[in-house]
Amino acid sequence: MRADGFVKWTRRFEDERERRRAQGDPDWDRGAALPAAVWTSVQRFQVGEDGDGANLVGKADQAGDTDYGQAVRLFIAEEQNHARLLARLLAAGGLPTLPGHWSDTVFVRLRRLMGLRMELLVLMVAEVVALRYYRALRDGTDDPLTTDVAGRILRDEERHVPFHCERLHASLAELPRATRRPVMALWRLLLLAATLVVVADHGPALRRLGLGRLRFAGDVMTSSRTVVSAVLTPSPDAWTNTN
Numbered sequence: 555m556r557a558d559g560f561v562k563w564t565r566r567f568e569d570e571r572e573r574r575r576a577q578g579d580p581d582w583d584r585g586a587a588l589p590a591a592v593w594t595s596v597q598r599f600q601v602g603e604d605g606d607g608a609n610l611v612g613k614a615d616q617a618g619d620t621d622y623g624q625a626v627r628l629f630i631a632e633e634q635n636h637a638r639l640l641a642r643l644l645a646a647g648g649l650p651t652l653p654g655h656w657s658d659t660v661f662v663r664l665r666r667l668m669g670l671r672m673e674l675l676v677l678m679v680a681e682v683v684a685l686r687y688y689r690a691l692r693d694g695t696d697d698p699l700t701t702d703v704a705g706r707i708l709r710d711e712e713r714h715v716p717f718h719c720e721r722l723h724a725s726l727a728e729l730p731r732a733t734r735r736p737v738m739a740l741w742r743l744l745l746l747a748a749t750l751v752v753v754a755d756h757g758p759a760l761r762r763l764g765l766g767r768l769r770f771a772g773d774v775m776t777s778s779r780t781v782v783s784a785v786l787t788p789s790p791d792a793w794t795n796t797n
């Protein structure tokens with residue numbers, strides 16, 4: 555198991571935690587005003603953030619990868635913080651959070667059956683969609699609190715993607731060389747399917763944020779190319795430096 559390199563990720567996550575502490579929370583008292591369709595969309599993303607990564611710790615530990623396991627715990631804390639930030643944003647707009655949907659429960663159970671590699675591939679789908687979504691939310695509104703919250707989440711997601719790329723690279727290196735590209739091609743298909751569900755579900759919100767469905771889907775698929783090459787090439791971490 556190639557575990558080298560994850561100490562630096564732990565350090566990055568810790569630095570970020572410190573930065574977060576020093577910065578403090580957004581100014582919730584200013585309240586938030588968004589179009590109804592966008593609120594509905596934020597409510598759904600809030601539920602998703604709540605579960606992200608929860609299965610990962612056990613699998614990382616099982617893989618016997620201590621450094622990675624530590625970084626994963628910090629990663630999950632960031633995802634939980636996203637759920638908290640979005641819940642506070644909803645509250646600032648006078649909206650409740652949604653209870654978990656049955657499909658989330660099914661999804662979580664399914665993910666429990668997966669190994670680390672499959673879990674990361676599925677999680678990466680959510681992360682890549684999230685990247686485009688939070689950018690749209692940050693840039694598509696003139697509500698200052700929403701822009702602040704979405705900007706904070708986006709910064710984290712921009713770190714999560716190369717983090718998963720690096721671990722997936724090690725995971726895929728355990729497979730026969732000839733299968734690696736096909737695996738990532740299947741991953742892109744899975745991403746496309748998930749993106750189509752998201753644009754169907756969140757289309758009205760995206761439109762209010764100034765983004766057509768097609769443009770959203772196109773941007774997600776374009777960004778996935780960087781992910782695929784970062785997973786397949788020997789030094790995926792090089793990708794981080796471009797951010």
Ligand SMILES: [Fe+2]
Binds near residue numbers: 632
């Ligand atoms: Fe997140």
Ligand SMILES: [Fe+2]
Binds near residue numbers: 681684710711
């Ligand atoms: Fe994330």
